[in-house]
Amino acid sequence: QSILFQATITNQNEWDEMLLTKGVVVVDVYQAWCGPCIAVVNLFRKLKNEFSEDDVLHFAVAEANSIETLQPLRNRCEPVFLFCVNGKIIAMVRGANAPLISKKITELVQEEREIVAGQKERPEVCSQKKRYLNINEYFYYNLMVSLKARDSVFYSIIQRIKDDGFEIAMQKEINLSEEQAREFYKEHENEDYFPFLLEQMTNGPTLVLALTRENAVAHWRNLLGPKTIEEAKKENPNSLRAQYAVDNIPINQLHGSSSPNDAQKELEFFFPQEHTLALIKPDAAKKHKDDIMQKVKDAGFTISKIKEEALTREMATKFYKDHEGKPFFEELVALMTEGPSVVMVLTKENAVQEWRQLMGPTDPEVAKESSPESIRAQFAQDILSNAVHGSSTREHALESIECIFGEIDID
Ligand SMILES: Nc1ncnc2c1ncn2[C@@H]1O[C@H](COP(=O)(O)OP(=O)(O)OP(=O)(O)O)[C@@H](O)[C@H]1O
Numbered sequence: 516q517s518i519l520f521q522a523t524i525t526n527q528n529e530w531d532e533m534l535l536t537k538g539v540v541v542v543d544v545y546q547a548w549c550g551p552c553i554a555v556v557n558l559f560r561k562l563k564n565e566f567s568e569d570d571v572l573h574f575a576v577a578e579a580n581s582i583e584t585l586q587p588l589r590n591r592c593e594p595v596f597l598f599c600v601n602g603k604i605i606a607m608v609r610g611a612n613a614p615l616i617s618k619k620i621t622e623l624v625q626e627e628r629e630i631v632a633g634q635k636e637r638p639e640v641c642s643q644k645k646r647y648l649n650i651n652e653y654f655y656y657n658l659m660v661s662l663k664a665r666d667s668v669f670y671s672i673i674q675r676i677k678d679d680g681f682e683i684a685m686q687k688e689i690n691l692s693e694e695q696a697r698e699f700y701k702e703h704e705n706e707d708y709f710p711f712l713l714e715q716m717t718n719g720p721t722l723v724l725a726l727t728r729e730n731a732v733a734h735w736r737n738l739l740g741p742k743t744i745e746e747a748k749k750e751n752p753n754s755l756r757a758q759y760a761v762d763n764i765p766i767n768q769l770h771g772s773s774s775p776n777d778a779q780k781e782l783e784f785f786f787p788q789e790h791t792l793a794l795i796k797p798d799a800a801k802k803h804k805d806d807i808m809q810k811v812k813d814a815g816f817t818i819s820k821i822k823e824e825a826l827t828r829e830m831a832t833k834f835y836k837d838h839e840g841k842p843f844f845e846e847l848v849a850l851m852t853e854g855p856s857v858v859m860v861l862t863k864e865n866a867v868q869e870w871r872q873l874m875g876p877t878d879p880e881v882a883k884e885s886s887p888e889s890i891r892a893q894f895a896q897d898i899l900s901n902a903v904h905g906s907s908t909r910e911h912a913l914e915s916i917e918c919i920f921g922e923i924d925i926d
Pocket residue numbers: 835838843847876877898899900901903904905906907
């Protein structure tokens with residue numbers, strides 16, 4: 516029996532057409548053997564009437580088996596409601612949870628009206644192509660956790676994360692190779708589910724986020740909810756796993772580090788940190804220290820160590836040993852020892868190369884042409900007095916850090 520206000524989507528073409536609909540489309544995804552969800556029809560009719568003035572809200576039913584896009588939702592024993600806006604699935608509710616569906620629809624309709632009226636910008640949503648996007652969330656601050664999920668729920672999950680007071684400190688999208696996935700889940704390699712886990716971790720891009728918050732690991736585990744979807748639904752229906760997890764292998768899409776130590780290790784795996792030695796030369800330290808420090812921070816470096824100290828002749832000679840004998844060598848050593856330099860250990864992924872990029876070419880005249888935003892373009896006086904120094908390789912960095920700070924063990 517057809518329900519007139521709901522469009523019926525019977526194949527992939529019709530699904531693709533539906534995505535062109537302006538406004539909010541709520542799709543009841545059903546399985547052939549049980550048909551569309553009767554429980555919510557009255558709610559939908561009521562909402563359709565309530566929001567009838569501008570044709571912003573639409574309803575549809577779609578059978579999971581007949582539409583390729585819905586492949587991940589096949590063989591579920593409960594209805595799934597997808598919310599599509601502007602050609603993208605931006606949220607999903609599992610189960611005939613009327614209050615939640617009603618809340619979601621009201622929010623989306625209101626937001627869509629604000630966007631149409633130009634009062635709000637359309638939020639960025641992940642591309643539809645990445646149907647199997649995994650998200651790994653790493654919450655660190657002593658602690659870290661991870662989460663993977665499909666992109667249909669990506670937007671809602673990010674919102675929950677923010678609503679829960681987490682901040683995204685670092686993020687990266689990577690395609691894990693099988694080797695990396697094996698390495699990452701080494702402790703699980705003897706488990707029956709290991710092949711599924713490998714498959715799941717390598718079948719699409721993974722978005723890795725490092726999130727910070729007080730007590731982040733425990734808080735994240737709480738937000739995730741119990742391990743299996745069934746337990747999560749029973750014990751913590753608001754948890755991310757209850758709401759968004761799709762597959763139910765022992766380690767499902769939503770995953771979190773189990774301890775602060777784990778978090779540290781996982782963080783290191785996804786965001787390997789490098790150190791470099793950076794130095795603001797004495798004349799620039801006198802004139803432009805604050806501006807240069809601001810650029811360091813804006814570029815996302817962590818200042819792991821810092822001190823202000825005049826280099827001794829011995830240190831300066833060691834630093835620039837490759838230039839010994841060159842015409843400018845004596846002048847260079849004099850410049851480097853004339854007063855206190857700001858010496859720092861900067862930490863970031865690819866720190867050595869990134870700091871050299873931020874410094875710019877040796878000669879400020881060249882820097883002004885090729886890298887006008889660089890430190891040397893903006894603060895260097897000339898090729899000799901060129902504001903900053905940076906290690907040229909990882910090995911040099913470790914050597915110089917040891918020479919200046921007496922240790923290479925940096926927290
Ligand atoms: N032709 C030159 N004339 C005068 N001084 C120079 C000249 N070339 C290099 N220098 C000085 O020697 C330093 C080391 O030179 P190098 O070629 O290693 O440059 P860099 O790697 O860009 O800078 P740094 O090693 O200080 O990070 C330069 O920072 C600059 O102060």
